[in-house]
Amino acid sequence: MSKYSIFSLLRNAISYHENWASAWRSPEPKKEYDVLIVGGGGHGLATAYYLAKEHGITNVAVLEKGWIGGGNTGRNTTIVRSNYLWDESAHLYEKSMQLWEGLSQDLNYNVMFSQRGVYNLGHNLQDMRDIQRRVNANRLNGIDGQVVMPEEIKRAIPEINIDQGCRYPILGASFQPRGGVARHDAVAWGFARGADMRGVDIIQNCEVTAIKQKNGAVTGVETTRGTINAKKIGVVVAGHCSVLAEMAGFRMPIESHPLQALVSEPIKPVINTVIMSNAVHGYISQSDKGDLVIGAGIDSYNGYGQRGSFPTIEHTVAAIVEMFPIFKRVRMNRQWGGIVDTTPDACPIIGNTPINGLYFNCGWGTGGFKATPGSGWVFAHNVATGEPHELNRAFALDRFVSGFLIDEHGAAGVAH
Amino acid sequence: MFLIECPWCGMRDETEFSCFGEAHIARPLETEKLSDEEWADYLFMRKNPKGAHREQWLHAAGCRRYFNAERDTVSYQISATYKIGEKPPGGSRK
Numbered sequence A: 001m002s003k004y005s006i007f008s009l010l011r012n013a014i015s016y017h018e019n020w021a022s023a024w025r026s027p028e029p030k031k032e033y034d035v036l037i038v039g040g041g042g043h044g045l046a047t048a049y050y051l052a053k054e055h056g057i058t059n060v061a062v063l064e065k066g067w068i069g070g071g072n073t074g075r076n077t078t079i080v081r082s083n084y085l086w087d088e089s090a091h092l093y094e095k096s097m098q099l100w101e102g103l104s105q106d107l108n109y110n111v112m113f114s115q116r117g118v119y120n121l122g123h124n125l126q127d128m129r130d131i132q133r134r135v136n137a138n139r140l141n142g143i144d145g146q147v148v149m150p151e152e153i154k155r156a157i158p159e160i161n162i163d164q165g166c167r168y169p170i171l172g173a174s175f176q177p178r179g180g181v182a183r184h185d186a187v188a189w190g191f192a193r194g195a196d197m198r199g200v201d202i203i204q205n206c207e208v209t210a211i212k213q214k215n216g217a218v219t220g221v222e223t224t225r226g227t228i229n230a231k232k233i234g235v236v237v238a239g240h241c242s243v244l245a246e247m248a249g250f251r252m253p254i255e256s257h258p259l260q261a262l263v264s265e266p267i268k269p270v271i272n273t274v275i276m277s278n279a280v281h282g283y284i285s286q287s288d289k290g291d292l293v294i295g296a297g298i299d300s301y302n303g304y305g306q307r308g309s310f311p312t313i314e315h316t317v318a319a320i321v322e323m324f325p326i327f328k329r330v331r332m333n334r335q336w337g338g339i340v341d342t343t344p345d346a347c348p349i350i351g352n353t354p355i356n357g358l359y360f361n362c363g364w365g366t367g368g369f370k371a372t373p374g375s376g377w378v379f380a381h382n383v384a385t386g387e388p389h390e391l392n393r394a395f396a397l398d399r400f401v402s403g404f405l406i407d408e409h410g411a412a413g414v415a416h
Numbered sequence B: 001m002f003l004i005e006c007p008w009c010g011m012r013d014e015t016e017f018s019c020f021g022e023a024h025i026a027r028p029l030e031t032e033k034l035s036d037e038e039w040a041d042y043l044f045m046r047k048n049p050k051g052a053h054r055e056q057w058l059h060a061a062g063c064r065r066y067f068n069a070e071r072d073t074v075s076y077q078i079s080a081t082y083k084i085g086e087k088p089p090g091g092s093r094k
Helices: A006-014 A042-053 A087-101 A101-108 A125-140 A150-156 A184-197 A239-247 A309-321 A369-385 B036-043
Strands: A033-038 A061-063 A117-122 A147-148 A172-175 A200-202 A208-216 A217-223 A226-229 A234-236 A255-264 A274-275 A280-285 A292-298 A330-343 A351-352 A360-362 B002-004 B010-013 B018-022 B052-058 B064-071 B079-083
Touching: A006 B036, A042 A061, A042 A184, A042 A369, A061 A184, A087 A330, A087 A369, A101 A184, A117 A125, A117 A369, A125 A147, A125 B064, A147 A150, A150 A172, A150 A274, A184 A369, A200 B052, A208 A239, A217 A234, A234 A369, A239 A330, A255 A309, A274 A309, A274 B064, A292 A309, A292 A330, A309 B052, A351 A369, A360 A369, B002 B079, B010 B052
Parallel strands: A033 A061, A033 A234, A061 A200, A117 A274, A234 A360
Antiparallel strands: A117 A172, A147 A172, A208 A217, A217 A226, A255 A292, A255 A330, A274 A280, A280 A292, A351 A360, B002 B010, B018 B052, B052 B064, B064 B079
């Protein structure tokens, strides 16, 4: 497979860009692999990529029931940041941030990572105290962050409403300059291409229907494309992790909820950063083609339907319009939902399971996209060595038994 | 949009209701004798099925009473609602 460069671009321009090779193969599944990764989203593909690149394990298959990146990877609002309160999560998300910063070069694929900064707004005194505490914690962990006041926010984002008389006035914000957005599809495609180049088989339209076990250890999976054997299986299926855990015979502290997002018609450049408000459940940025990308909160009920309720969207749009009255008459183009796997402490579950050779990486809830490279990086280590990496040790499933929860609810906020 | 039938008030708009997760979780008796695993199972582990599910709902902006609902988590269709303490209409299913 050829390397992408200015020369390959010129070469292909001569043939009117009609002869680009496919970015990855579509092989038939083999009977047996060293490692199976169930779930071909960003996290699963990143896991396969780092298994091959960092650990030299290339006899790997990624099994995806639909098409790669068609789940939450293609449905999120693409926000990347690492300003988490607790040490455990701050270290994990900061690892991810550092990988993001070199990802396009590493993958030889432009993931369009744009560090345009992320503002997390505060609307009351307690919000501001929490923001100050979180920014201080971030700085102690070597993560950039600052507290900004309404006038500074207004200077950076002239369209924002800092009127103190409205229902949820903006009293200030935390600002992480290194935060930003990336092109979500490109992340999936880049990791897929990088993994495929190193020998990983990416098998689409292949749904896992059973997990085979013998003497407390996994031996393989049954799929819609036949039996595939492996001694190690990494499950990275986001919303469906309870379904996979039930196949394997154990329970998870997970509830799957619909999470919605929407985009407007394309408009001229108006927002050059990311603005999030946990209190009123709205976050907004502008994509390169001009659409306003808006994320809502989760629907309160469990759901696997990849769609949510209209009142949830109405609530979010009301919040956005109060923050940006200028958007009152912007029309919304598309709206969709994804299935997010929420945990009781709003932190992921990464690590070993009660069954030998079976590893789970799930529970990223509403905020998994930003963690894509870091999640794959630590999970590849966990799958390759059988032991958690220092960065994901605290995120083991048994924290719900030991009681060592990592309570990011207040800090990360609901919008994550 | 959902229309939800409150067992006390009848059909109402979904915005009047809040969902409170899995129904029929019995608090274990003699909690002081539970192991950490059993306690974790009661506190945190959930069924989270893809398909028919039984949940608690609260008619928050109405009679403010809890009730149970049987709902499909893929189609989101509610097949039945019933009062707390009543048997689920489909019989007891584990």
